[in-house]
Amino acid sequence: MKNKIIKVITLPFIIFFISFSSFAADLNIAFFASSSENGYNQATWEGVKKAANEAGNVNAEIFNGEFNATLQYGQIEDIIASGKFDGFVVVPNDTVGIAGAIEQAIDAGIKVASSLFPIGPDLTTLEPQVDGLTATAAGSPVYGATLQANEVVKYCAGKNPCNTIIMIGQKIYPFDKLRYDTFLEILGKESNIKIVATVEGNYSPDVSLTGMTDALQSAKDVHVVLSNADQHLLGAEIALADAGYNVEDLYLMGGGAAEVAIEAIRAGQWDATFIGVPLSEGYLAAKAVIAALNGEDVDPIIDITKPEIVGIDPIITKEVLDAHPNWQPEWGG
Incomplete structure (x- = not known):
């Protein structure tokens, strides 16, 4: 009788644990391309998908900014409102104007990394210019x-x-x-x-x-x-x-x-x-977001012009x- 009681108590616990673990591990990342029809952005997207696949528990989805800053800003606001995504990787069309949307995302608890360009008024620095920005995988124009x-x-x-x-x-x-x-x-x-x-x-x-x-x-x-x-x-x-x-x-x-x-x-x-190393930019930006979502410390500066990254x-x-x-x-x- 004692063994039967233990089984009855343990089995629901195991089922609950497995179910909770699967749910908790499911992460969703949105990639906001400046234009999904642009070859550089397409390679960046491949890098984002590579990082997601390596993590094994991350889904990624791409959004086409069509080289339109107003459209991209609205896309980010809509995705924040949807509550579907945990992290963003953004190739900004307007590096200054988009900061407001990025602040909204961070306030909503979303981890955000910028790719190709810094976000903020100073494009000569990779230091975060938006409080709470997870990382910038870019180089100075x-x-x-x-x-x-x-x-x-x-x-x-x-x-x-x-x-x-x-x-x-x-x-x-x-x-x-x-x-x-x-x-x-x-x-x-x-x-x-x-x-x-x-x-x-x-x-x-x-x-x-x-x-x-x-x-x-x-x-x-x-x-x-x-x-x-x-x-x-x-x-x-x-x-x-x-x-x-x-x-x-x-x-x-x-x-x-x-x-x-x-x-x-x-x-x-x-x-x-x-x-230019767009795949590496997307990959490193997405890896930073995933690491942050998993509670790991992340270096906010990823200089993609460094020889150790570009190899040439x-x-x-x-x-x-x-x-x-x-x-x-x-x-x-």
Whole structure:
């Protein structure tokens, strides 16, 4: 009789324990892409899913911000209200304006990490600018733009004039405005470098093709194309070739280290690209959120330009690739 009583008491306890453990371990993360149709964001999403799969008890869902800051802000507010998600990973469209929505999420007990860019008015620091932000997996736009512009200065040394076209995503974006201003500041100090046109490519080869075609109507004898994004150069090189240029004779600098850029650099078609590791950004941001949800201490600063993370020099040239033959890009472009 004693054994039977023990079984009756123990069995419901076991059932309750198993049921509670399964429920408690179920975590949901929302990934807010600046645009889910953008290749860089797609690779970031792969990183988020990788972290969720490794955790084994995490579900992840993506939301398309369509490169629309107002839409993305509303999405975050709607998801907070739904009460469905425990954590957010955000690639912000408006790094300043989105802070209000992030504060709402944190106040609701949601763990939030930013990817690609810091959230807040100062894009030069990875230190949290929103109280309670779990982590930022990003690099400073100024750091990258400075390295890119300095490479152009080196190339243009001894060439007068050195006619340069700048390609930028959209100057309305705070991060792109900061990059653009950095380009202008550094190149503007060199009397031989002439900015003959600026093209806003909106991270689209098609938009870039149209923009560069238009720019080349008035910009003549171009020597350099400096872009913050590899996608821009895909359209730009078509326009340049159509205008009669031998693209290999020009200096082309992209950004993002996409597979298409790495192939073009190895082939001698392009000259350089600034590092981008979107899969690692998403992966590390999601891992930070998951760790925080599990009660672990998290380093709020994840600098994705560090060599120990990216595994290669931040400005990638053919010489750098030859020195790192096993390095592979994290996205297609």
